[in-house]
Amino acid sequence: MKNINEMDSHVNQNESSNQLSGKVRRSFRRFIRVAIVLLLLVGGAFFYVRYYFVFGSGVKAGTLNYVVKKGYVFKTYEGILIMEGFRTESRGTLQSNQFVFSVDNANLADSLMRLSGRHVELKYNEYLGALPWRGYSNFIVEEILSVK
Structure with a gap:
């Protein structure tokens, strides 16, 4: 009985660590998307002011x-x-x-x-x-x- 409970807790730990790593990956992807959008906006504003303003x-x-x-x-x-x-x-x-x-x-x-x-x-x-x-x-x- 102890072995089954230990296996269940080990599986639960793996699932929670997988969920945590999935959340970290999603957060990192979101950060990258926001950073790219911000870089494009700043670059576009710089280009406009430098060459068209x-x-x-x-x-x-x-x-x-x-x-x-x-x-x-x-x-x-x-x-x-x-x-x-x-x-x-x-x-x-x-x-x-x-x-x-x-x-x-x-x-x-x-x-x-x-x-x-x-x-x-x-x-x-x-x-x-x-x-x-x-x-x-x-x-x-x-x-x-x-x-x-």
Whole structure:
């Protein structure tokens, strides 16, 4: 009789340990799922803020130097606007103020290509990071405000 009771208690212990290990496995799986969802949300928020959130916007005026279409894989429109005035990075040197920008609208880029050498005012948006298909610069020109 003692052997049967001992076997029953041993079986009950195995069942309870199996139930406990099953609960631990389910808890661990749930933790992993929650962690993956949180990582995806944080990663998505970081990507949005870094590459799609408009950090600043404004207007720059100056002489349009050039706008070109270039790139190895992604052909993007890049340009330089030379603004009035000079800046000095070190004592005794002069350098013109250049505004390096990208254009993600092909029609706008074609219009800018025809305005090379003219005084223009450009409205732009500034992003925290550059995307390869949007251009090399963090500054994306949105429209031409005036041409002189």
